[in-house]
Amino acid sequence: MISDPEIRSVLWETYPDTIHCADDTIYLMWPDFMLAYVNLGWTQFAARNGGEPAISLNWPIGSCVLDAIPAVLKRFFAENFSKCLRERRPWEHHYECSSPELYRSFVMMTYPVGAGEGLLVVHSLARETLHTRCVCKPRDILYRDLQGFILQCAHCRRVKRCGAKPTWDWVREWVTTCPANTSHGLCEPCYGFYYRNADLSTSGLQDTFRTGE
Numbered sequence: 001m002i003s004d005p006e007i008r009s010v011l012w013e014t015y016p017d018t019i020h021c022a023d024d025t026i027y028l029m030w031p032d033f034m035l036a037y038v039n040l041g042w043t044q045f046a047a048r049n050g051g052e053p054a055i056s057l058n059w060p061i062g063s064c065v066l067d068a069i070p071a072v073l074k075r076f077f078a079e080n081f082s083k084c085l086r087e088r089r090p091w092e093h094h095y096e097c098s099s100p101e102l103y104r105s106f107v108m109m110t111y112p113v114g115a116g117e118g119l120l121v122v123h124s125l126a127r128e129t130l131h132t133r134c135v136c137k138p139r140d141i142l143y144r145d146l147q148g149f150i151l152q153c154a155h156c157r158r159v160k161r162c163g164a165k166p167t168w169d170w171v172r173e174w175v176t177t178c179p180a181n182t183s184h185g186l187c188e189p190c191y192g193f194y195y196r197n198a199d200l201s202t203s204g205l206q207d208t209f210r211t212g213e
């Protein structure tokens with residue numbers, strides 16, 4: 001049960017006790033994107049995926065939600081959250097959050113709540129299955145560029161193989177923990193399918209692409 005009267009007041013139209021006990025990962029943020037509340041599903045998901053106690057320690061109430069989003073996607077999320085609040089309309093976004101063993105896709109629904117007092121974000125598992133991707137070995141010589149950086153897609157977590165033709169590989173060992181000097185961008189398939197209309201920087205994107213699968 002949610003005991004904080006301010007949170008209950010903002011969520012009164014959305015069955016706060018049901019939200020609190022839901023399996024879905026749900027949180028409330030204020031209009032300035034500060035985390036206001038997380039449900040039990042949030043804590044349980046983090047624990048199941050080895051994220052606790054680090055997530056609770058690093059992302060307490062009052063943290064900025066945008067700080068948890070890779071730089072390449074911050075503007076996309078900030079603009080859509082703001083639009084959702086401004087227009088008082090839900091925003092639906094699909095994304096991947098795979099583990100090393102499991103392919104997982106989620107639907108994220110963001111709802112304006114109260115009198116424009118906050119945004120309720122609900123993450124629901126849409127699909128979970130064993131990966132069928134070809135697994136590549138974590139070999140620095142293949143993936144570090146001349147400056148010593150590894151580029152990982154912020155959406156699907158494939159990493160870019162260096163060379164003349166861009167190739168994105170599934171390196172299982174680097175899914176949960178990125179190696180040192182990893183930067184984040186978007187692979188061409190993810191950019192084209194999920195973010196084409198997002199007005200994100202396309203610097204570094206190639207005209208053609210392929211995956212190593």
Ligand SMILES: [Zn+2]
Nearest residue numbers: 153156187190
């Ligand atoms: Zn990708």
